Amino acid sequence: MSSKKQGSKRTGKTAMNRRMFLGVTGGVAAAAALGPSLARAQGGTAPKRLVVIFTPDGTLHNEWRPTGSKTDFTLPSILAPFESLRDDMIVLDGIDNRIYGKGDGDAHQQGMTQMLTGRPNTTKSATSTGMSVDEYIHQHISDGRPALRVAVGTNPNYISNWTRMTFDQNGSAIHPRTSPYQARDAMFPSTFDPTGGGGGSSAGADRARAVREGVLGTATARLHAMASQLRGVDRQRIASHAGSLENLAKLETMGTVAPSTDLVPLYDRIKNWTPNLVASPSKQADFPKIARMQMELISAAFAFDRSRVAVLQFSESNSGIKHTWAGAPSDKTHHGLSHDGNNTQLLKIYRWYSQQIAWFINDLKTNGLLDNTVVLWMTDMQTGENHKETTVPMTIFGGANHLQTGRYMNYRSSGGVAHNSVLTSLCNAMGLSDTKFGARDDGPLSGVT
Structure with missing residues (x-):
């Protein structure tokens, strides 16, 4: 890169x-x-909501893949932080990016720009051939409310296929807010x-x-x-x-x-943040604090119905973050460790991400938001080492009013499914009747409703 x-x-x-x-x-x-x-x-009736969470550079599949059957399964090390949430989740195993190879750039670039669009990216940096699923759903369910797109540890001035994952109807990149303070003040004047x-x-x-x-x-x-x-x-x-x-x-x-008055603590929580924290590729020490702040903001925005669609981007494809707070070495980035094949250190990073996301899902659940919220946790490729576009790990949480949660869906045994099916299922979970999304006509996922 x-x-x-x-x-x-x-x-x-x-x-x-x-x-x-x-x-x-x-x-x-x-x-x-x-x-x-x-x-x-x-x-009135609680609105439907969508959250997309991105973490970079795939996973360690032997530590991520559950064992057992569809409804009777054991969560491995990386997913262990979700044990108390197993009835609220669907683990998707065997999701393939079948758009890969039709776009421009390496696996990181195509994975980043294609996973939410289901379409090829273009030869022009940070552009797609159509909108991403979060924007499509936003246009249908938000009723005038703004979408909340935030990031942790990215450079807002580096606009490229490695750093942008959401796109508008013209295929232009939608830029996330890296400052939780600015995002909060825009959402809560x-x-x-x-x-x-x-x-x-x-x-x-x-x-x-x-x-x-x-x-x-x-x-x-x-x-x-x-x-x-x-x-x-x-x-x-x-x-x-x-x-x-x-x-x-x-x-x-x-x-x-x-x-x-029950919601006031959620608002007070974001109004009383420690000031002047920054998380960027050049200043990483506050990465965990900024991550928590962005998640708190999404919870508050949903609780007060200020927004109904959110995207949380941790770092970026080809991640340059050094996860010292997770016990990883200070001289190696996440992406560097993936190419070193140091699974012991990588496991610390992936478990740390799981712990943060588990906190967020529990926060939504505690505040009565999870059943009407669908959370998709996704990444850009199979692993950061092999750069493969097949068997990309994904997990869905919430959406109990539409989805059958508490399941491990092993699509590998039947040859895998296109990730476009995941995007179509998100649309359906939001009350939309789409039978396809993106550049493929694969229909929604089977076995999740």
């Missing part, structure tokens, strides 16, 4: 004008402080009241909301106009900012869950 980072040469009229950008966005912060505006929705108070409909509040919506709309339009004059990375960044402002505008007009 080349260490060269992508960029764009910015000269003349295509250069980003910092003063212009600040002029567009500066009014937004002022508008956000004008007063409370969130309308409270009436209680300063006007948000977790108790359900302060969102009155007085004339003053209505005027304040109208002003905020007007400022957001104007700023969004100006950013889109600015993006049309730029190229490359600058254009993608400005378009991303415009999308963030559109999400803020949606939050101004959408409802939230019925007021409940």
Whole structure:
């Protein structure tokens, strides 16, 4: 993998004008402080929700693969942290990326860009031939709410096939937020009241909301106009900012869950984070703390119905994270260890990821969110050592109102199934009637409903 980072040469009229950008966005912060505006929705049937969790570089199959039958199985070392959740999970063994070879780049690049799209990527970096399943589902179930896409330990400025996994309807990469603070403040503006108070409909509040919506709309339009004059990375960044402002505008007009003091601790938890933590490829010590914060944010966003689709990306394909907190050596990255064949150290990393995800699933369950939430835990390839696209490990949690959980599905014994079937099943679990997703027509998974 080349260490060269992508960029764009910015000269003349295509250069980003910092003063212009600040002029567009500066009014937004002022508008956000004008007063409370969130309308409270009436209680009703719990909405369906989707979470996709990515961890890099495959797994150790001998330590991941259960033994036993479909409903009577033993969880091995890597999956052992989920023992208390075995009735809430479906282990998918024998999932093949049958799109591989039709796209561009090495196994890491194709795996990263194809696993959620079920389509080939293109020769242009960080682009696909269509949208990813999270975006497709988001467009159908979110009812105006923004999707929450967050990452831990990635470089937001390195936009490539190794680092992007979600795509819009045009096949353009959707960039995750690496700062939990920024993601929180976008999802929960300063006007948000977790108790359900302060969102009155007085004339003053209505005027304040109208002003905020007007400022957001104007700023969004100006950013889109600015993006049309730029190229490359600058254009993608400005378009991303415009999308963030559109999400803020949606939050101004959408409802939230019925007021409940039971939810306040979830909100307090994210408001009282330790400040100024960072996790990036160059600063890794806070990786575990940032990971927990991003998971706490997803739980809060779902509990208050601020979002219904979330993506959590741990590191990136070809991971450069050194998992010292898991007991792995400080001189070897995750990807480096996979090519060294050091399974003892790799096992520590994979178990650590399992422990974090188990905490998150338990958090959803404790707060009454899991039965209506489907969580897909996926990766980009079979193992980081062999780079194979077959038998890619995947696990589903939750969704008990649609899925038959508590199962180990061994599709290997029947020749495996295309990962497009997993994506189709996600659509069906969200109440959509699709019979295919992506570039293959394989239908949904058998034996999971």
